[in-house]
Amino acid sequence: MPSPIDFYFDFSSPYGYLGAQKVEALAAKHGRTVAWHPILLGAIFKITGGRPLPELPMKGEYAKRDFARSAAFLGIPFKYPTIFPISSVAPSRACYWAMGKDAKKGAELVKALYKAYFVEDRNISDAATVIEIAAGLGFKADEVGAALNDPAVKEKTKAEVDAAIARGVFGSPYIMIDGEPFWGVDRFEQMERWLSTGGW
Amino acid sequence: MPSPIDFYFDFSSPYGYLGAQKVEALAAKHGRTVAWHPILLGAIFKITGGRPLPELPMKGEYAKRDFARSAAFLGIPFKYPTIFPISSVAPSRACYWAMGKDAKKGAELVKALYKAYFVEDRNISDAATVIEIAAGLGFKADEVGAALNDPAVKEKTKAEVDAAIARGVFGSPYIMIDGEPFWGVDRFEQMERWLSTGGW
Numbered sequence: 001m002p003s004p005i006d007f008y009f010d011f012s013s014p015y016g017y018l019g020a021q022k023v024e025a026l027a028a029k030h031g032r033t034v035a036w037h038p039i040l041l042g043a044i045f046k047i048t049g050g051r052p053l054p055e056l057p058m059k060g061e062y063a064k065r066d067f068a069r070s071a072a073f074l075g076i077p078f079k080y081p082t083i084f085p086i087s088s089v090a091p092s093r094a095c096y097w098a099m100g101k102d103a104k105k106g107a108e109l110v111k112a113l114y115k116a117y118f119v120e121d122r123n124i125s126d127a128a129t130v131i132e133i134a135a136g137l138g139f140k141a142d143e144v145g146a147a148l149n150d151p152a153v154k155e156k157t158k159a160e161v162d163a164a165i166a167r168g169v170f171g172s173p174y175i176m177i178d179g180e181p182f183w184g185v186d187r188f189e190q191m192e193r194w195l196s197t198g199g200w
Numbered sequence: 201m202p203s204p205i206d207f208y209f210d211f212s213s214p215y216g217y218l219g220a221q222k223v224e225a226l227a228a229k230h231g232r233t234v235a236w237h238p239i240l241l242g243a244i245f246k247i248t249g250g251r252p253l254p255e256l257p258m259k260g261e262y263a264k265r266d267f268a269r270s271a272a273f274l275g276i277p278f279k280y281p282t283i284f285p286i287s288s289v290a291p292s293r294a295c296y297w298a299m300g301k302d303a304k305k306g307a308e309l310v311k312a313l314y315k316a317y318f319v320e321d322r323n324i325s326d327a328a329t330v331i332e333i334a335a336g337l338g339f340k341a342d343e344v345g346a347a348l349n350d351p352a353v354k355e356k357t358k359a360e361v362d363a364a365i366a367r368g369v370f371g372s373p374y375i376m377i378d379g380e381p382f383w384g385v386d387r388f389e390q391m392e393r394w395l396s397t398g399g400w
Contacts, residue, residue: 048257057248058370062381072400073390170258181262186386190273200272 004035005191006176008169011038011088012052014067014078017118019173019185020111021076026188030195032177036099036110038092038157039164041172048170052085070185077119086117086125089157090148094130096156097147098139108137204235205391206376208369211238211288212252214267214278217318219373219385220311221276226388230395232377236299236310238292238357239364241372248370252285270385277319286317286325290348293357294330297347298339300356308337 005027009016027034045051053063064080071078091113099106112133116122122129127148135141147153164174168181175182175191178198182191193200205227209216227234245251253263264280271278291313299306312333316322322329327348335341347353364374368381375382375391378398382391393400 044258048259050259058244058365058368059248059250062368062370062383065381066383066387069390069400073393165258168258168262170262181265183262183266184386186384187266190269193273200269 002030002032003178004033006035006037008037008039008164008172008174008176010041010172011091011113011117011124012085013041013172014080014118015070015185016172017078017114018071018074018076019175019188020114022074022185022188023173023175024107026191026195032195034107036095036107037160037164037169038088038095038110039169039172039174040088040092040157040161042087043161044165044170047165050170054084074185079119079121081117081121081123083123083125086123088125090127090130091124093148093153093157094134094144096160097144097150097153098134100156101139105137105139109134109139112137202230202232203378204233206235206237208237208239208364208372208374208376210241210372211291211313211317211324212285213241213372214280214318215270215385216372217278217314218271218274218276219375219388220314222274222385222388223373223375224307226391226395232395234307236295236307237360237364237369238288238295238310239369239372239374240288240292240357240361242287243361244365244370247365250370254284274385279319279321281317281321281323283323283325286323288325289357290327290330291324293348293353294334294344296356296360297344297350297353298334301339305337305339309334309339312337 005023007023009020023034054060067080068078095106095110098109113124113130116133117124124130127145130148131141131144134144167176171183173185177191177194180194205223207223209220223234254260267280268278295306295310298309313324313330316333317324324330327345331341331344334344367376371383373385377391377394380394
């Protein structure tokens with residue numbers, strides 16, 4: 001049984017959103033599954049000195065254009081959110097809790113939250129919005145609300161981010177396949193080759 | 201007559217080197233020519249706060265791996281240089297001077313210098329090496345040597361870098377097609393679509 005594709009992403013990352021629309025089909029084609037790892041780029045940027053793309057001089061203007069063009073190129077719906085970037089803490093905690101209860105429905109929550117933010121322009125940093133979206137998938141609203149403030153869920157999220165950093169994750173999406181790292185939705189062709197050949 | 205593809209690159213940039221191996225074929229396929237623009241990322245990084253990829257925490261280790269993997273993926277010879285990064289001033293000045301004398305031979309010099317650095321591991325920041333490579337293409341060694349210290353060539357190079365910055369160039373390779381900007385060798389497929397359709 002081949003190991004799953006580890007997909008690290010930040011809920012505030014446009015390229016993470018685009019990658020999330022593609023990774024399951026790639027995995028299925030090669031007999032793999034996807035392990036979803038929400039991360040908090042804010043914590044990682046404290047180490048790397050990184051900053052959200054749109055805030056960077058010169059690169060910021062380009063990035064906004066490239067988000068939309070890359071989405072169009074890949075045929076994926078995309079709307080630049082009114083509020084950007086946002087804190088990814090609430091959606092990340094909700095997903096770690098949900099995946100712990102039910103991996104399949106947890107993966108659905110990942111995609112529903114991303115769609116809410118990057119297609120429907122809903123502010124998923126807001127706990128009430130996260131709860132509403134999770135409830136739409138059948139999770140109990142009061143349980144989701146409790147999970148967002150549960151010390152064990154907070155600790156799980158922090159531990160996952162720390163583990164990602166220890167593994168070298170510095171951006172979104174960041175994909176590990178059999179220990180080989182790939183950064184960016186523009187590395188899917190190289191991932192495809194790796195999955196087909198097991199090497200470069 | 202369609203406008204040329206403006207190809208901005210730094211001689212110390214591995215992705216610039218990879219893009220330089222591909223851009224002429226892409227241009228020719230669409231009835232275009234390539235306008236080569238050596239830039240000095242060091243000057244641009246002073247504005248953007250950027251740093252050479254290999255120096256960045258976490259991202260640096262990944263970048264070294266990705267340079268080699270991307271080269272292998274594209275089928276392009278590549279050897280990580282012993283001295284990296286280097287100053288791009290001498291090769292850039294030589295190319296602006298050479299392109300001013302003979303556009304076609306100037307373009308050959310661009311490719312010869314890139315090959316010397318990223319295939320043959322020669323330090324092209326060194327004036328003597330630049331002169332030797334240019335002489336190998338038929339330029340007169342004493343003229344090349346004089347050009348590297350010619351105030352007019354220095355000013356031309358500076359003016360080109362300033363013009364690039366004014367146009368929004370912040371990385372390498374950075375390609376402009378009919379005013380549409382593309383950053384990175386991983387944007388060649390989007391460039392291909394642009395050239396085919398004139399839009400996204």
